[in-house]
Amino acid sequence: MAMYDLVVIGSGAAGTTAATTAVHKGASRVAIVERSSLWGTCVNTGCVPSKFLLTLAEYYYYKNHGHTGIGMDSRFNLSVVLAEKDSLIGRLKKKKTDRIAGLNIEIIEGNAVFLSPTKLQIGSRNVTTDRAIIATGSSPAIPPIPGINAVPFMTNAEALSPERIPGSLIVIGGRALGLEFAQLYAHLGTKVMLLQRSARIIPDEEPEIADLLAGYLSEEGIDIRTGVEVKSVEKTTNGVAVTAIIEGTVQIFSAEQLLLAVGRSPNTKELRLDRAGVKTAPSGAVLVDATLRTSAPNIWAAGDVTGEPMLETAARYGGEIAAMNAFSDLKRSIIHSFIPHGICTMPQVAGVGLTEAQARTAGLDPITQTLRMDSMVRSFMTGDTRGMVKIVVSKSDEHVLGVHLCAPLATEIIEASVLAVTQLLSVHDLADMYHVFPTAGEAISICARQFRKKNLC
Numbered sequence: 001m002a003m004y005d006l007v008v009i010g011s012g013a014a015g016t017t018a019a020t021t022a023v024h025k026g027a028s029r030v031a032i033v034e035r036s037s038l039w040g041t042c043v044n045t046g047c048v049p050s051k052f053l054l055t056l057a058e059y060y061y062y063k064n065h066g067h068t069g070i071g072m073d074s075r076f077n078l079s080v081v082l083a084e085k086d087s088l089i090g091r092l093k094k095k096k097t098d099r100i101a102g103l104n105i106e107i108i109e110g111n112a113v114f115l116s117p118t119k120l121q122i123g124s125r126n127v128t129t130d131r132a133i134i135a136t137g138s139s140p141a142i143p144p145i146p147g148i149n150a151v152p153f154m155t156n157a158e159a160l161s162p163e164r165i166p167g168s169l170i171v172i173g174g175r176a177l178g179l180e181f182a183q184l185y186a187h188l189g190t191k192v193m194l195l196q197r198s199a200r201i202i203p204d205e206e207p208e209i210a211d212l213l214a215g216y217l218s219e220e221g222i223d224i225r226t227g228v229e230v231k232s233v234e235k236t237t238n239g240v241a242v243t244a245i246i247e248g249t250v251q252i253f254s255a256e257q258l259l260l261a262v263g264r265s266p267n268t269k270e271l272r273l274d275r276a277g278v279k280t281a282p283s284g285a286v287l288v289d290a291t292l293r294t295s296a297p298n299i300w301a302a303g304d305v306t307g308e309p310m311l312e313t314a315a316r317y318g319g320e321i322a323a324m325n326a327f328s329d330l331k332r333s334i335i336h337s338f339i340p341h342g343i344c345t346m347p348q349v350a351g352v353g354l355t356e357a358q359a360r361t362a363g364l365d366p367i368t369q370t371l372r373m374d375s376m377v378r379s380f381m382t383g384d385t386r387g388m389v390k391i392v393v394s395k396s397d398e399h400v401l402g403v404h405l406c407a408p409l410a411t412e413i414i415e416a417s418v419l420a421v422t423q424l425l426s427v428h429d430l431a432d433m434y435h436v437f438p439t440a441g442e443a444i445s446i447c448a449r450q451f452r453k454k455n456l457c
Contacts, residue, residue, distance in 0.1 A: 002127045004029045006326065007120060009112045009271070010135035012040020013312045014303030016096065017319030018133045023103045025327040031106040031129075033122055038107070039096050041137055041304075042312045045157040048092060049085050051344050053160065054184050056081055058346050061187035061220075076188055082161060114276035117296045131298050131326045134278070134286055135319060136271065138264035138304035143172075146232040151240050153233075153258040156181070166190055166257040170242055172230060173261030174201035176343040179217070181259055183345050186222050193223040193253055195244060200226055202343065206355050206390050208370065209406045213349060216386055233258065266305045283307060290333035292322040300326055314339045337402075338422045342411035347387045350410035353402030353421035356392050365395040367456050371447035373407050377438040384408050389447040391427065398426045398457045403444065413441040427451050 005027040008015045011034040019032050037044040060076050100107065110123035120127050140155035142148065154162075159181050167190065171182045174196025186192045194201075194217075201224060202210045214224055229245040239256035266285040273280060279287045279295040285307035292300045302318030304310040317339060321332045340352040359366035374385035387407035394401050403417035420430045431448035435441045451457040 002031075002125070004031050004127060004129040006030045006131045006133065006323070007112075007127060007129040008032045008133045008135055009120075010034065010040065010137055010267075010303070010305070011038050011107070012135060012137045012303060012315060013042055014137070014305075014315035014319035014322075015040065015133070015135035016100065017316045018135060018300075018302060018323040019100070019105050020103060021320045021323035022327055023105060025324060027327060029106075030103075031108050031127070032100070033108045033110065033112045033120075035109070035111040038109075039093050042315075043089060043092055043096070045160055047312050049089060049160045050156065050180060050184075052085050052088060053081070054180060054344050054346075057184050057187035062346075076165075078162070078165060085160070111270060113270065114272045114278075117276045117298055131300070132276075133319070133322050133326065134268075134271070134273075134294070134299065134301040134305055135303045135315070135322075136267040136305045137315075138266050138310055140260065141263045141265045142260060143230075143262050145230055147234050148260075151233050151235045151258060153240070153260050155260055159185075159259055166239075166255070168239070168255040169193070169257045169259060170195065170240065170253055170255040171259045171261055172242070173263070174198070174224070174226065175204075175261070175263070176202070176341075178259070178261030179213070179343060179345050181261060182222050183217060183220070186217075186220055191221070191223075191255075193225065193255065195228040195230060195242065195253070196224070196226045197228055197230075198226065202349065204355070205349060205351065206404045208388065208390060209349060209351075209404055212386075212388060212406050213343075213345065213347070216347060217345070264304060264310055266307060268305060281307065291325045291331045292318055292334060293325065309336060309339060309341065311339060311341055313341070335422075338418075340414055340418050342414070344411065347384070347406055347408045348410035349404075349406050350414040351402065351404040352414060352418045353400065354392055355402055355404065356390075359392055359394075359401050364401065366392050366401060367395045367451070368392050369447055369450040369454070369456070371443055371450065373440070373443060375446075376440065376443050378440050378442070381438060382408070389443045391430070391444075391447050391451075393427045393451060393457065395456075398428065398451075399424050400427055400430055400448075403430075405443075407440060407443065409440045413439075413444060416441065416444055427457055 006022045008019045113121045165188050169190050171178045171194045182192045182194045200210045232243045240258045241254045268284045277296040286301040300322035302322040303315035343349040371389045373379045373387035379385040390404045392402040400420040
């Protein structure tokens, strides 16, 4: 029976980061177990291919970027674009494979099942390990809508490799995944309707930012309906029909295709975690403490399998923390509010730290300021003045609690704010951070300076 210092179950962002961190911490025998797609969701059917296609669709849709002096005739060749996407994925997977091989980390293909806290069965093979890290990720959640099993529908995986671009599409779900795919297909000419259960899209974001983005997407032709209770779906001659209740009224919507984007479920069903003494939540998520240790002393977990936030950034961060804690007496804790997030619509949404509502719920006394991107020189130069910045500050000590953005480059210019939040900087530190002119990043400091101008700090 093979013996390992560490067995990592799952080869996604959390798993690979955990394995490489363990090697750097001195582990000599490390294995990664993968049952399906090597290198996980992000590379195969997640961030990498979706952002690639979103970028190309943006180029196609915003042909001359608002500059009348430039004309550009273009067409979108789906088969060529999908081939380019697959080639990109292949190159990234080879790069990861070479890196793991260079660290002498063993890859074991097969389904891992716990026999005990220290023993695993992988296919027909049994292995023993001193430590294990569960990083099996998540899968698209399929809501229990009556009729859902009798209609064709797409999840993110199918939506990234369509046989053709549909003429019409209904998206159920108005958070990051649903919004990105809604705009991707709308930019390619599909008539898109988006159905969201809550009163606004991206309900965890600042209301001002959610409302701004909803307006921008509506201007591009996406029909957004909120406060929707989906009652059933059925197959029709031309596609699918969705029956829903909106403000007490029954309505029926039809389209050629249906896309489900209502969240993801942790992959834990086949692991037999009970044999290892690992407890899970009703959702199936592995329960962990702040150091990512499970209820079994020699087992940790990281990434989507532990529940929200289900972000590649959080997975990578968690994988590092789990491995460091597994091989060190100095225990690190994961702080979820320090993890930035982004939505790659156009304009983008990004944020780090607490929203105003979250700060109030935490018992803090927040003060806020906003800045519209149409006040920035860079925005006028590029022809896109959409978006805003919102900064949340603690009134008592003037620390930056959170920064939230809607802007074309939001996921890029959030980085200075990540430093401010994680290092407990004051709003004055952020205000005194100068940027190259003219850039979108200036918006952060200019917004921060408003606290001084209005004598709030």
